Amino acid sequence: MDMILLVVAGVFMLLGVLGSFLPVLPGVPLSWIGLLIFYLIPGVGMNYWFLGITLAVAILFYILNLIIPAMGTKKFGGSRKGMIGATIGLIIGIFAPFPFAILICPFIGAFIGEILNKSNSRTAGKAAFGSFLGLLASSFMEFIVTFAFLILFLYQFWSYKEIIF
Template sequence: MDIFLLILGFALMLLGVVGSLLPVLPGPSLSWIGLALLYFTNAVPANYWILGISFIITALISILDYVIPAKGTKKFGGSSYGIWGTNIGLLVGIFAPIPLGFIIGPFVGAFIGELIYDHKDHHRAFKAATGSFIGLLASSFMKFVVCMVFLGLFLWVVWTNKAGFF
């Protein structure tokens, strides 16, 4: 059973890294579940500090994932229409059958939202859409770093407890 949990945990860690770049998958949450599965094995002693701190980090990152693109839109002069456009564009972009729709969607959504707000000021709409794009990139980078740290922690714990597995 320990080997099964180890393999499943590692698969979730890898899926979490992929999910940190694709908004369809909750990357940090999947990585945390993979890390928690590692501690359910008999080979690894329970460490509630690591699980607790990593859970808090996962919760914060998950909340910030939705806040950062909207804040980027606002920071670059966007209105509430641009923020709503960013969120709607992100959802449409995820499910749209176009390559990189999850990147293009928030940009186009913020741009259209700002044009609805003020159809005469294309420059401000483009600036707000750029803020949305930068916010999305910052959010994805932050999730990627957290997932890579969790993966490194996973591998380190497996390595230090390898005698219990193999």
């Protein structure tokens, strides 16, 4: 049973890291679930402080991952409609069945939002580019957090290796 839980936890950790690049997967929450499953292994002491702090970090970064593309739109001169368009585009991009939808849809959403706001195409393009940069920034941030969770997982695994094996 210990090995099954360890393997499942490791799979969740790897899915979390992959999720930082593949926006279809929620990277940080998957990594946190991997940490939780690790602590469910019999013999590994439950560390509520560790799990609570990492859960708070996971929730915070998951929310930021949804907000940052819209903030990038605003930073590059986008309006409220552009920010809403970028957010809607991001949500559509997550579920769209075509390649690179997660990169294209927020850009298109911000552009359409700016056009609906009666901005010229230059301003709309600039705001859409800001959305794209925000998406890249949030993906990089998510990778850093999931990688940190993976390092914590490996450290905890190393600490409890005698109990598990």
